[in-house]
Amino acid sequence: MDREARVFAESHFRGLEGCLPRRVGPQLDRVDFIEKPDSFSYADFFKGYLLPNLPCVFSSAFTEGWGSRRLWVTPSGKPNFDYLLQNYGDVVVPVANCGVREYNSNPKEHMPLRDYISYWKEYIQGNYSSSRGCLYLKDWHLCRDSSAEGVFTLPIYFSSDWLNEYWDALDVDDYRFIYMGPTGTCWSVNICGRKKWFFFPPGQEEALRDCHGSLPYDVTSPTLLDSRLHPMRDHCSPPLEVTQEAGEMVFVPSGWHHQVHNLEDTISINHNWVNGCNxxxxxxxxxxxxxxxxxxxxxxxxxxxxxxxxxxxxxxxxxxxxxxxxxxxxxxxxxxxxxxxxxxxxxxxxxxxxxxxxxxxxxxxxxxxxxxxxxxxxxxxxxxxxxxxxxxxxxxxxxxxxxxxxxxxxxx
Known part of the structure; x- marks a missing residue:
């Protein structure tokens, strides 16, 4: 951060007078796509997206030097199961069952990565179907559980990261996650595969709540059209939709309700963070x-x-x-x-x-x-x-x- 950006930010927060930014977010018709790293500075991101709390998508040029994009992916763009098995096969990872709901989420179990990859191969060979349901590797703390050297480089735009700074100082945990899963499963960088994102600005999620005050498990479900179950649905604007390609990086701002679908076999690196802006x-x-x-x-x-x-x-x-x-x-x-x-x-x-x-x-x-x-x-x-x-x-x-x-x- 340079002095100009600091003065700009401090003026922004003085204008809020200690209050939170407005809960009803701005009406956007699209999410900005950032094409070239050389022409997009930290100050550009800070003033244009981080401070006003707006989403954006970075092109694959921002992550082209990552080892995971080179080693975890085959020349055809598919997950490199052989490399993952050789280097991480014995690591125990958390796996969610996307076909089962418990308290509006998916139950998790833990298994060696080699067992999950065995299931994944079976799922693909079975035309994306399995008697075990749709399993999704979710919240694997790679940086904590094994060496992540060369896997990825923290993008300079996200270098002010208090959560991981705190946990690294305590040497206890982190908020850096790996997600893997087949087609149809639900920050984020796609190492391979494609994802579909649905974004609702802050405040819009209130109109999605059902008559019991609960948020929907699936924002694309036809049940949202039932005004008896979702009496406020007509007050909610359509979501912003983004298709994230391999190598692209999505910035998810604070308070934006979102849902994600894998469109292909996908591996992604995700990073939760907090800093002075939020x-x-x-x-x-x-x-x-x-x-x-x-x-x-x-x-x-x-x-x-x-x-x-x-x-x-x-x-x-x-x-x-x-x-x-x-x-x-x-x-x-x-x-x-x-x-x-x-x-x-x-x-x-x-x-x-x-x-x-x-x-x-x-x-x-x-x-x-x-x-x-x-x-x-x-x-x-x-x-x-x-x-x-x-x-x-x-x-x-x-x-x-x-x-x-x-x-x-x-x-x-």
Whole structure:
């Protein structure tokens, strides 16, 4: 990030005055296609898509140097099963059964990759049919489970990635996934194959809900036309449709309801992320999740000891994170940004390369975003019930450090 992009971003968030961007997204008639890497800078992506929260598709030219596109795919463009078996055959991977629904999702099992590839070959030979149903390899943490060296290179546009920065710092987990599956299964880069995407801008998903408040399992289902089941369906605009070809990269913005179908045998690399541009959305989501948990067990509020603590435990079980861990997430990222600025790399100095990797301007922007969200966290009644006596630094102390850093960088 250069200084111009930082000033542009800070002006954008000042205009929001601490509020989330509007829930009803802009009316688009298409998703932009970015053709040439040489003429598309990080600042172009940041100001044109990341900050306004709009989807886009990058051409295959952006990923042509990836080892996975060369090694995981046959000359005919099909999955290279022999290479995958030789290098990853014994790795245990999660597999979802797309033909079975449990609580509006697909049940998962775990199996060695060689067993999944054996099934996949059988599925293809059976004219894309199997007595075992349609199985989809989903959420395989390749970077965590085995060496991913040379498989892919993190695109420079997604280099501000707080989720994986946090988990890498803890050396525990990550949010980098591999998906594989046959035709008909449900960020994202196609290593091989084709996908069909359906996008609904933020807020539009509310019109998709049924009379019980649930989102549809399949947005293409004829049941959505039943006004008794989906009374708000007429208020929803048609989705934006994108066909993603091999090598292309789709940017999926925060809050965009989407559905994906494999049109061919497909392998994709997917990457969930959070950064300063959507941090407030994450905090808003966590507050909603806690409210939902509290509502579910409200009848035990007066009789259950430590009811508020139990709500946080349940929230972590359901969402993978609660208020305490969210604070630690903010702390890890904040301390790394403060350290970078403390090294004397003041904002305004030229960053290395094209100004797209993490540098002082990006650090200053991130600190400002964390400070704004942390102020809201510290003031939240349910966070105030969390025992922070052993936290180092205490939340109020970290907030003061961030506010001082914001004041110092604003004057430069």
């Amino acid at each position: 941090l407030a959305n994450m905090w808003h989501f966590l507050q909603q999740e806690l409210c939902a948990v509290q509502q579910e067990i409200i009848d035990w509020r007066d009789s259950m000891p430590d009811w508020h603590h139990h709500c946080q435990v349940i929230m972590k079980s359901c969402s993978g994170i609660n208020f305490e861990e969210f604070y630690h997430f903010l702390k890890v990222v904040a301390e790394r940004r403060l350290l970078l600025l403390a090294k004397g790399m003041g904002p305004g100095k030229v960053e290395g390369g094209k100004g797209t990797r993490l540098g002082p301007e990006q650090a200053a922007f991130d600190i400002g975003r964390i400070a704004e969200v942390l102020e809201s966290v510290v003031a939240h009644p349910d966070f105030q019930r969390v025992d922070t006596s052993a936290f180092s630094p205490r939340p109020e102390e970290l907030l003061q450090q961030l506010e001082e850093a914001v004041a110092a960088t604003t004057s430069l």
